[in-house]
Amino acid sequence: MSAPTASRPVEQAASSSVPLIEAKGVTRILPGIVPTTLVHDINLQFRENEFVAITGPSGSGKSSLLYLLGLLDLPTSGEVLIHGKATAHMAEAERAYTRLSQLGFVFQFHFLLPEFTILDNVLLPMRALDRLSAEAMQERAVEILSALSLSDHLNKRPDQLSGGQRQRVAVARALANDPPIVLADEPTGSLDSHASEQVFQLLRDLVDKQGKTVIAVTHDLGLAQRMDRRIQLIDGGLVGETPQDSPPQQ
Amino acid sequence: MKLILTIAWTHVRSRARHTGFAMAGVATGVGFSIMMAALMQGSQDDFTQRLVNAMPHITVYDERRLPPRQPAEQSFDAIEIHGLTPEARRPGIKNPLATMAALEAWVPGGIAPSVRVQGIIRYAGRDVGTAIVGIDPRREAAVSDLPKQMRGATLAALYRATNAIILGDKLAEKIGARIGANITVQTSQGARIGAHVVGFFHSGVRQVDEGTAYVLTRTGQILARQTGLINELRLRLTDHLSARAIAERIESDTGYKSVAWQEANEELLSAFVIRNIIMYTVVGAILLVASFGTYNIVSTITHEKARDIAIMKSLGLPEATVRAIFVVEAMMIGLGGALVGFALGYLLCLGLGAVEIKNPFLDANRLPLAYSAWHYVLAGMVALISSVAAGYMPARRAARVYPVDIIRGAT
Structure with missing residues (x-):
C-alpha cells in the first residue's frame, strides 16, 4: 500500500547534509500573568527518510514542539529551519506556502472538512497550491485514496466513514502535495488497535517506500519502539534521544 | 479562485435556511428600494413632463432683467444722478x-x-x-x-x-x-x-x-x-x-x-433635489439594515467554522484566502439577495402601477412609475457593497484565527 509519488513540487536541499527540518534553541513561552514554558531550548535535526517518534508524558510539550516544527506556531526564541531556510521572519503568506508545499499534517482527530466529500478533502491542499491541472489533481487524489483502500468512498462525506477510514483520509490529504515531511500528532490516539496498526503501517510505508520523513507525536510506547528514532520530552525539555532499535528513554 | 468559490458555496449551501433569511433581508431591501426609486422618479418625471408640456420651454418677455439705463445716466456717465423719473417705455x-x-x-x-x-x-x-x-x-x-x-x-x-x-x-x-x-x-x-x-x-x-x-x-x-x-x-x-x-x-x-422652464420652476426643481436626497437616504438605510443580516450570517458561519478555518490554515491556506472565502460568502448572499430583490422590485412596481389613485394636483389616475435599469444597478451595487462590507469584518476576524489554539482545544 503506497501512495503514488508525483514529481516533487518543492525544491529539495541540494545536499543531504542540510537537514529537512532543524530546531535551533527553540523555546516557546506562553505569555500571561504567569508565563508558561511549553518547550525550552530544543535543538534537533531531522533528515530525509527518518521515522521519528516524539514521546513524553502529558504536558511535556510534544504537540507544542510539533506545531513549532510545522510552522503552526512561532518560537519565542530560537529558530526553525526548513531545508536550511530560517522561518521566524517569514511573512504569513510565505509560511503558509511552506506549510502547503513542504509539510503534511495528520492530527489525532481526522479534522476533515465535514461538508466536503472525501475526494474534495484530499483535493483541497492541491487546489490551494495550484501546481497541477484540474485533471491531474483529480487523478492524483484518486490514486492516493485508492492506494489507501478508499476508492469506494470517494464521494462520501467524513461522517459516513469509520474512525480508521477517516484517519486514512487525513493521511491521504497530508500526502496530497507530496510533501517531504509528514507531521503527525497522535495519529493513532483516537483509533482502536486494528485501525491504529493500519495507520502505523501507512506511516511506515511513507518512510520505507516513499522516502519521506515522518515525525509523529505519540503516547504509545509500543508504537514508538517500532520507529527509527525516539525523542523524549519532559516539562518542555529534551531529555533523551534514542537511536534506531533502542527503547525510548523513560 | 475556484477553491475560494467552492468552499464559500459549500458553506452557504450547507446553511441554506440561514442563508435564505439573510438573502431575504437583502432582497426585501433591494426590492423596496427599486420600488421607491421607481415611484419617486416616476412622479418626478411625470410632473416635469406635464410641466414641460403645459408651458413653453423658453418664454421671451418684453422686459429686461435690469432696469434700462436712463438717458441722463447715458449722457452723464461719470456722475451719479438722483431723483430721475424713469423713462416710460x-x-x-x-x-x-x-x-x-x-x-x-x-x-x-x-x-x-x-x-x-x-x-x-x-x-x-x-x-x-x-x-x-x-x-x-x-x-x-x-x-x-x-x-x-x-x-x-x-x-x-x-x-x-x-x-x-x-x-x-x-x-x-x-x-x-x-x-x-x-x-x-x-x-x-x-x-x-x-x-x-x-x-x-x-x-x-x-x-x-x-x-x-x-x-x-x-x-x-x-x-x-x-x-x-x-x-x-x-x-x-x-x-x-x-x-x-x-x-x-x-x-x-x-x-x-x-x-427657461427650469428657471420658471426653480423652486419646484430644488424641491425635487431635496426629495431625491431624502429618497436615497431612506433607500440607503433600508439596504444598510439588510446588510446587518449578512453580517449576522457571515459572523455565525465564521464562528461555527472556526475549526474548519484552523484546519485550512494548518494545511497552508494563507490568511488572504481564508478572508476571501468569507467575503465571497457575503458577496454570494448580497448577489443572491439582489437578484431576488430585482424580481421583487419589478413585481412591486407592477403591483403599485396597477393601483388607482387620485392626485390632488394632477389628474393622473395611476401612480406614475419610472422603470429604469439604473435603479436596479444602483440598488444591486449598494446591496453588494454593503454585504461585502458587512462580511469583511467577520472574515478578517476568521482569517486571524490562530490554528494552534483551536487544534489544542479540539484535541
Whole structure:
C-alpha cells in the first residue's frame, strides 16, 4: 500500500547534509500573568527518510514542539529551519506556502472538512497550491485514496466513514502535495488497535517506500519502539534521544 | 479562485435556511428600494413632463432683467444722478417678426408670438382672475401641446366667432360656463369685451387649467389696448433640457428677459433635489439594515467554522484566502439577495402601477412609475457593497484565527 509519488513540487536541499527540518534553541513561552514554558531550548535535526517518534508524558510539550516544527506556531526564541531556510521572519503568506508545499499534517482527530466529500478533502491542499491541472489533481487524489483502500468512498462525506477510514483520509490529504515531511500528532490516539496498526503501517510505508520523513507525536510506547528514532520530552525539555532499535528513554 | 468559490458555496449551501433569511433581508431591501426609486422618479418625471408640456420651454418677455439705463445716466456717465423719473417705455417686443426670424435661424425648435394680459372673466355673477393669452392657432402646435389638449373643439374654433375664447376646463367648471356661453372679459388696461366660449382645454396641471384662457392674438391686442402688441415669444425646443443655455443666449442677443422652464420652476426643481436626497437616504438605510443580516450570517458561519478555518490554515491556506472565502460568502448572499430583490422590485412596481389613485394636483389616475435599469444597478451595487462590507469584518476576524489554539482545544 503506497501512495503514488508525483514529481516533487518543492525544491529539495541540494545536499543531504542540510537537514529537512532543524530546531535551533527553540523555546516557546506562553505569555500571561504567569508565563508558561511549553518547550525550552530544543535543538534537533531531522533528515530525509527518518521515522521519528516524539514521546513524553502529558504536558511535556510534544504537540507544542510539533506545531513549532510545522510552522503552526512561532518560537519565542530560537529558530526553525526548513531545508536550511530560517522561518521566524517569514511573512504569513510565505509560511503558509511552506506549510502547503513542504509539510503534511495528520492530527489525532481526522479534522476533515465535514461538508466536503472525501475526494474534495484530499483535493483541497492541491487546489490551494495550484501546481497541477484540474485533471491531474483529480487523478492524483484518486490514486492516493485508492492506494489507501478508499476508492469506494470517494464521494462520501467524513461522517459516513469509520474512525480508521477517516484517519486514512487525513493521511491521504497530508500526502496530497507530496510533501517531504509528514507531521503527525497522535495519529493513532483516537483509533482502536486494528485501525491504529493500519495507520502505523501507512506511516511506515511513507518512510520505507516513499522516502519521506515522518515525525509523529505519540503516547504509545509500543508504537514508538517500532520507529527509527525516539525523542523524549519532559516539562518542555529534551531529555533523551534514542537511536534506531533502542527503547525510548523513560 | 475556484477553491475560494467552492468552499464559500459549500458553506452557504450547507446553511441554506440561514442563508435564505439573510438573502431575504437583502432582497426585501433591494426590492423596496427599486420600488421607491421607481415611484419617486416616476412622479418626478411625470410632473416635469406635464410641466414641460403645459408651458413653453423658453418664454421671451418684453422686459429686461435690469432696469434700462436712463438717458441722463447715458449722457452723464461719470456722475451719479438722483431723483430721475424713469423713462416710460412702450410695452411689447420691438420688431417681433424680425426678432422671431433671427431666432428661427438658429434655435432648434418652434417659436410663436403671443400677447399675455391679466384680466378678469365674469360670468353668471362670478369673477375669476385669469391670464389671457392671445395666440396664433396655426403656430401654436409648434410651441405647445394645446392643440392636443383641446376638449370639445379644435384650436381653429378661435376663428369661428368674433372674440372667441378657449377656457381651461377647471376655469370653465369654476364659473359654470359651457361651450357657446357668452362671457365678459375685462383687463387691467381698461378694456372690456364680450367673448364667446368656443372650447376648453385640459393640460393636466391644475394651476394652468384653472387660470388660463386663450384668444386670438388680435383679440389679445384689443384687450391690451395696443395694436400690434407682442409681449412674449414662446419657444419649444427639440431638446427641452437645453432650454437654459439657449435662453441665456437669446437674452444676450436680444436683451429681453428669456426664462427657461427650469428657471420658471426653480423652486419646484430644488424641491425635487431635496426629495431625491431624502429618497436615497431612506433607500440607503433600508439596504444598510439588510446588510446587518449578512453580517449576522457571515459572523455565525465564521464562528461555527472556526475549526474548519484552523484546519485550512494548518494545511497552508494563507490568511488572504481564508478572508476571501468569507467575503465571497457575503458577496454570494448580497448577489443572491439582489437578484431576488430585482424580481421583487419589478413585481412591486407592477403591483403599485396597477393601483388607482387620485392626485390632488394632477389628474393622473395611476401612480406614475419610472422603470429604469439604473435603479436596479444602483440598488444591486449598494446591496453588494454593503454585504461585502458587512462580511469583511467577520472574515478578517476568521482569517486571524490562530490554528494552534483551536487544534489544542479540539484535541
